[in-house]
Amino acid sequence: MSAAVELLARRRRRTRRGRLSPGLVFSVTVLLVFTVGAVVAPALYPDGSGAQVGAPYATPSGAHLLGLDDAGADVGAELLWGARVSLLVGVLAGVMTVILGGVAGLVSGYFGGWFEAVLMRTTDFFLVIPVLPVMIVVAALYGTRLVNTIVIIALLSWPGTARVIRSQAKTVRQRLYVRRARAMGASHARTLIHHVLPQVAPLLGASTALAIGHAIFFEAALRFLGLADRDTTSWGQMIADSFERGAITAEAWWVLLPPGLAIGLVLLSTTVIGRRFEQRANPRLAVSHLGLRSFRRAAAAKEAS
Known part of the structure; x- marks a missing residue:
């Protein structure tokens, strides 16, 4: 059965070598569109995201493609200006998350022993911390600044x-080439950087996309609950404001x-991209997308040969 799985993985790699997955293309395009929109927002809407440009709750039109909110501000301007904050929080918090988790995972998995036990017990401690009470305490002690939101999400x-x-x-450190490198005198730092890190890089990429x-999403939830900085516009703040100001009642x-x-x-989009990185790390995951019928056909072909 494992031979059939490997056969399917090889066939999938050969099939996709010359083309990209439509889902991946769509995901990258979505992220590029929002990123470019966030970059050009000051040029398109130099007055910011809260400037009144028309009557409250004006419907979408040629002048304002996404309509106006209760204050007469352009929803399109708010969306692009909000993308600047939401994407900034996502990228910074995601990178911090992967740096902290990646270093802890690499070091504990490579060295093992009591070092691994200490780091994993620390990990368990952070896993059981309730998020909302911590955010309430942080907001009460240090305020709801954007930097506090980024740090607490990462932590x-x-x-x-x-x-x-x-x-x-832990799996990579047991491989023969890693043990040979250590036997030939390679330091722990060199072994980690040149032999272990390249093998976990696809998983780091997947973790970054998902983070x-x-x-x-976490920042939007905190905005909705009033536990984040309300002086800056983000997608979460737009949703919170629409609920508070009666957008639903006004239809x-x-x-x-x-x-x-x-x-x-x-x-x-980030889920699809993260899934693609996971498939690069473990090609067997790609088999689940081929369907049961294809799996049985490949298994029968392998047994017949």
Whole structure:
């Protein structure tokens, strides 16, 4: 059965060598569109995201493609300016998450022993910390600044990455070429950087993509609960404002739908990209997309040969 799995993985790699997955192309395109929109937002809307340009709750039109909110501000301007904050939080918190989790996972998985036990017990401690009470305490003590939101998201999100990387590092350290490198006098630092790290890099890429999407969703949830900085515009703040100001009662769907759709698209895109990185790390995961019929056909072909 394992031979059939390997055969399917090889066939899938050969088939996809010359083309890209439509889902991957779509995901990368979505992220590029939002990134470019966030970059050009000051040029398109130099007055910012809260400038009144028309009547409250004006419906979408040629002048304002996404309509206006309750204050008469362009929803399109708010969406692009909000992308600057949401993507910034997602990238910074995601990178911090992967750095913390990656270092802890690599070191604990490679060295093992009491060092691994200490790091994993620390990981377990962070896993059981309740998020909302911690955010309430942080907001009460240090305020709801954006930097506090980024740091607390990273501090509460790295344990999952650490466990995944630790598992892979424990497997890689047992491979023959790693043991040969150590036997030939390679230092621990050189072995980690040149032999172990390249093998876990696809998982780090997957963790980064997933962490960015998770951080954007987390920031939006904190905004909705009033536990983040309300002086800056983000997608989560747009959703919170639409609920507080009666957009649903006014049936102004064009105020609520764009930020929710943007968050959903970014989450979907980062998940697809993260899944692709996971498949590079473990080609057997690609078999699940081929379907049971293809699996049986390949297994029968392998047995016949």
